[in-house]
Amino acid sequence: MLSLLIGFSFYIPAFIANGSGPFVRKGTPIDRGKNFIDGRRIFGDGKTFEGLLVALTFGTTVGLILAKFYGNWWIFVSFFESLFAMFGDMSGAFIKRRLNIPRGGRAILLDQLDFVIGATIALIILGIQINIYQFIFVAIIAFLLHIMTNDIAYRLKIKSVPW
Structure with missing residues (x-):
């Protein structure tokens, strides 16, 4: 059980x-409103430069705390992991656009695990x-946290859909 909790602690920057x-x-879309060769948006309006900056800032800040346990190198790890988690999230958005799933549309497993896969790649690298x-x-x-936190964010009117 301790091994599982230690493994989970490695992913905290990605979750944050x-x-x-x-x-x-609101923000400037990373895809600058451009369409892919299939005529659909590359990522959509939900993936913004401002959102990426906030994600990197929050994830790296958690690294400052984790550095107390894992050493100062973990600050860089947290930045890199957060960056790859967001690459995973953007990859999920890219796949959803290719499947003609609109922004805010539901894609079970992809919605919950895209950032985990990105973070895992970073940790392996x-x-x-x-x-x-x-x-x-x-x-x-x-998977479980995604369902719970999105429902809470929807009830608090932070998100427009409960998934």
């Missing part, structure tokens, strides 16, 4: 970065050991 997006109401049990544990937590 991913959850910070709804705090940015940085040589941080994650075993399959830790990954599965984090994926389950991400």
